Amino acid sequence: MLAAAGAEDGSVVAAGRRTIESVSAADTIMDALDVAAHEQESEQEYQAAVRAAQQSAAAAATGKKAAAAVPKRPPSNPLMLGLSADAYVLRSVSSVRANDLEQALLLLPFGDALRLLQWICGWLRQGSQVGADMV
Numbered sequence: 001m002l003a004a005a006g007a008e009d010g011s012v013v014a015a016g017r018r019t020i021e022s023v024s025a026a027d028t029i030m031d032a033l034d035v036a037a038h039e040q041e042s043e044q045e046y047q048a049a050v051r052a053a054q055q056s057a058a059a060a061a062t063g064k065k066a067a068a069a070v071p072k073r074p075p076s077n078p079l080m081l082g083l084s085a086d087a088y089v090l091r092s093v094s095s096v097r098a099n100d101l102e103q104a105l106l107l108l109p110f111g112d113a114l115r116l117l118q119w120i121c122g123w124l125r126q127g128s129q130v131g132a133d134m135v
Contacts, residue, residue: 022103025096029104032092033115035077036085042074043085089119090128 049071080088093116096104108116 018103018107019100021097022100022107025100025104026107028092028096029108029116030112032089033112033119035079036089036119037115039077039080039085039088046071046073086119086122086126086128089116090123 053070076082083091093101105113105116
């Protein structure tokens, strides 16, 4: 934080400026987080339906009730370009220019910043080339 020019009361302002590019980059990151979260929810619902169908099939094999049909996998979001959710978020973050990235991250709402940190932790656990992709 820097002291505001001409401010006698010692007030502070954020270092850097909000530009159209940094606001656009923050929007891109937020959109990617939302799309990836929706895709993950959809995948979790599908996995739960598959488990329920498997349990139903096991119960039908023992003669208790009829087997349920295995559900079809929901179509993936075309915005994700066939990427996994984590690869899509990483691609979106790495597409932000380096000089706009800091301001874009500062513009993220707190909840989105926390979600992004969760993705970053996952990338580090997987050994993704986060540093190479982010530059």
